[in-house]
Every structure is written in C-alpha cells, then in structure tokens.
C-alpha cells in the first residue's frame with residue numbers, strides 16, 4: 072500500500088526530485104571541503120564540466136593566465152581543484168617526500184596492449200612503484216649517457232637537412248614547419264629508442280598515421296582527464312578491454328605495433344644483453360634506449376619485465392615527441408617573428424664558426440659540447456621555453472589525507488592541486504614587467520640572484536620526483552638542431568604579419584606556422 076503511494080508520488084514528482092538532487096549535488100560541490108573561499112570562474116565551483124569544456128575549447132592556458140591575473144595566486148578550477156600561481160608553491164606541491172601523488176588525470180594517458188593497460192613511468196599513480204621504476208631506468212637518461220646518443224641524433228639531423236634542401240629550399244615550396252619539426256622529433260625518438268627512424272622525414276609523410284594518432288590521443292586525454300571517469304565509458308571501457316583480451320577486438324596502438332616489431336627483430340641481440348648485461352658499442356651507432364632498458368632488465372630482474380621494456384619504449388614516443396616538436400617550433404617561430412634577435416643569434420653562430428669554436432662537419436652540424444658554449448643561443452632557447460612551454464594544463468597532484476600547507480593556506484587531503492607553466496612563466500616579479508614580450512636578453516642581463524630565481528621558476532619540464540626524465544635528451548636535440556638548421560637555411564615566415572594559431576590538447580601544439588627556406592652560404596673559418 073505504502074509502496075504504491077510512493078511510486079504514484081514518484082511518477083508525479085520525479086522532475087522535482089531530480090532537480091532537488093541536482094541542486095544538493097551542486098551545492099555540496101560548491102562548499103566541498105571549505106574550498107568555496109577560493110575564487111575562480113563561477114561555474115568551476117559547481118562542476119568539473121566547466122574545466123572539461125574549457126579544456127575542450129583548446130585555450131585553457133589562456134584561461135588560466137587570465138583567471139590568475141584577475142583573482143590572484145590561488146584559483147579554483149573545479150569543485151576539488153586548485154591552481155597555484157606563486158612559484159613558492161612548486162616546492163610544496165612537487166617536492167620530494169611531501170606525500171603528493173599524481174591524480175586520475177594521468178592513467179587516462181595509459182596505452183593499452185591486448186586489453187591490458189601499460190602503466191608507464193609517466194602515467195603511474197603509484198609513487199613507490201614509480202620510484203623503483205625510475206631507479207631502474209635513470210641511467211639511460213643521465214647526462215653521461217648523452218654522448219652515446221649524439222650519433223643517433225646526428226643521423227636523423229643529416230636526413231632532416233638533406234630532405235629540407237630537396238623538398239623545400241631547392242623548390243621554394245612552403246613548409247608547414249610545425250609539422251615538419253614533428254616529423255623530425257618523432258624520427259629522433261625512434262632513432263634513440265630503436266636505432267631506427269620511423270620514416271617520417273625520409274618519406275615526408277605521417278607513417279602509419281602515428282603522428283596523427285599521438286596528437287589525437289593527447290587531445291583526447293586533455294579534456295577527458297578533467298573528468299577521468301569518462302575514459303571508462305569511452306576508450307578504456309571494460310567491455311572493449313575484455314574484447315581485446317579475448318582477441319575479438321584487435322585494436323593495437325600503432326606505436327605499440329612498431330615497438331613490438333622492433334623487439335621481435337632484435338630479440339637475439341636483446342636476449343644477449345638480458346643474460347650478460349653488457350652492450351657491444353656498435354661502431355659509431357651509439358647505444359639506444361631499447362638496449363639500455365634491456366640492460367636494466369638484467370640489473371633488476373625482479374622488477375623489469377618484458378612488458379615494462381615495451382611500455383618504456385612506447386612511452387618515449389608519447390612523452391618525448393610532441394613536447395620536443397612544440398619547443399623547437401617555439402624557437403624558430405619567435406626567431407622568425409623577431410628579426411633583431413634572429414640577426415644577433417646568426418652573428419653569434421657565424422663568429423663561433425669563424426673563430427673555430429664550432430668545428431667543420433658535413434651539413435654544418437653543431438655538436439652538443441659546442442652548442443652549450445653559445446650564450447645567446449642559450450638565452451633564445453630559454454626564452455622560447457618561457458613564452459611557450461609545451462604542457463598547457465596544471466600538472467595535477469593529490470594532497471595526502473592529512474592535508475598540507477601551501478602558500479600559508481591549509482589545503483585539505485584529497486584536493487587536486489597544481490601549477491601551470493604558462494602561468495608561472497609570466498610572473499612579473501620574477502621575469503620583469505615585460506613578461507608577455509619575447510626578449511632573450513632578460514637571461515643575460517639578470518643579476519645572479521634574479522637569474523637563480525628565474526631558473527627555479529621555469530616549469531617546462533615539471534619539477535620534483537616526477538620531473539621530465541627525458542630533459543637531457545630533449546636539450547641535446549634542441550641545442551643541436553637549432554644552430555645546425557639555422558646555419559643551413561634562412562627561415563622566413565610565408566606571411567610575415569600572420570600569427571600562428573595554437574591548440575591546447577594538453578600539449579600546446581602550433582598550427583599555421585608556414586615558412587619558406589633559403590639555402591644559406593656558411594661563412595668559412597678564418
């Protein structure tokens with residue numbers, strides 16, 4: 072009897088009940104954990120859909136800069152999410168032993184093979200597992216290993232210079248430079264990982280759609296990562312994963328396919344490393360990451376599995392290609408847009424070539440050691456990182472259950488906190504009042520104390536235990552390619568007055584960066 076009455080009432084009043092539950096849910100969000108005292112976009116306090124749509128709009132880095140300029144150092148981006156703009160927050164949020172963990176934003180970026188997630192160094196949330204993993208592979212990324220990688224970068228650079236001449240400078244064809252640099256960066260990582268280019272530069276095409284696949288994957292991860300449960304309804308829904316496990320749905324990421332093929336090709340060589348732990352230095356070819364990861368398997372047999380070697384290799388492509396291409400585009404674009412800076416840099420390079428600080432090599436290649444001795448080049452690269460860091464969202468961390476003090480505020484356990492490099496890099500008290508201007512000289516004029524602060528605020532590689540492990544490798548690529556390319560070609564914008572467009576798909580990719588190249592005659596050494 073009572074049940075019949077309740078059902079009858081429900082039939083009449085369900086819209087009202089639904090509206091009331093929604094209202095309660097939204098109010099609970101707004102007053103969640105006392106975070107309602109922090110300002111932000113009005114909708115952000117009520118629902119994560121606000122930050123989902125903001126990320127989907129592909130300009131989230133702009134929103135974050137504007138919100139912080141309007142509201143100050145702490146801004147609420149979601150019912151449970153705070154963004155911090157003061158660089159003093161970096162040490163607390165990303166510092167060692169603070170108990171912070173990566174948020175659910177990261178597992179959205181896990182690759183899948185045969186229906187199983189491949190937790191990578193980048194995407195794992197388990198800090199203990201991460202620390203062990205990182206100890207196993209750290210050596211592969213140390214400064215001392217770079218010498219072994221330089222021949223691999225050189226080999227892709229040779230192909231890149233040759234192809235640029237053949238396809239563009241000799242024909243006068245317009246180049247979609249950001250895409251061309253993507254091809255370079257993806258091929259270098261292929262060369263570094265497997266001693267084999269994936270073939271983008273040689274074929275001037277997106278081989279197997281890998282570049283598009285990675286771009287789409289990241290563009291998916293950006294917004295979906297704001298509401299990670301959506302991933303379980305979409306790419307990683309349990310039904311699709313189960314079908315993959317049973318072999319009914321045979322979707323394999325194209326990068327994983329390439330990685331599996333390389334591992335199969337070199338199985339005998341890797342078995343030897345796994346057994347003996349030693350690597351033959353292959354005459355002039357350097358040592359690649361697959362060999363280093365396999366050596367880690369020999370050194371840490373209880374931890375490193377075949378699966379982890381595979382996942383480490385594929386995650387190099389995901390973490391190291393777009394990011395490097397974006398950073399390279401930033402350097403070349405800002406040079407082309409600032410002829411004064413471009414001219415000054417060329418004067419430094421020509422002078423170094425003439426006085427013998429840069430040696431003579433085919434394709435005017437500049438070595439890593441030589442590139443590090445060019446102060447204006449360094450200033451240009453730092454400034455390009457500053458004005459256009461690759462990651463365009465906050466690097467999310469979860470506050471441990473006991474809570475933590477950040478910038479003098481007690482932040483409750485479970486809150487997602489983070490900093491966005493785009494915001495940190497525009498702090499006028501650190502970088503000067505002209506933060507929106509590209510001006511490399513700021514790196515040369517700064518007094519030692521200020522320079523130290525500027526360097527400590529730079530966040531393009533993240534910070535702390537989860538800082539970019541590939542930083543040295545990417546610097547090797549950038550510090551070599553920029554001077555080498557500029558010594559070979561004059562770079563001009565196809566339309567000097569046009570601005571490029573950007574697309575924040577978690578990494579802030581550049582579009583409409585079209586250039587023409589003219590072969591440059593290199594001044595001879597004195």
Ligand code: HEM
Nearest residue numbers: 192193390391394395398461466532533537539540541545
């Ligand atoms: C200019 C180029 C690069 C930029 C701007 C960049 C940026 C970043 C950032 C910001 C993080 C930290 C992410 C976070 O805390 O959420 C990161 C982590 C990582 N990066 Fe890079 N990266 C670059 C190049 C590379 C390269 C070339 C590789 C590989 C060869 C690489 C591999 C990784 C890995 C494996 C992680 C995860 C590290 C960990 O959690 O221990 N990155 N990168």
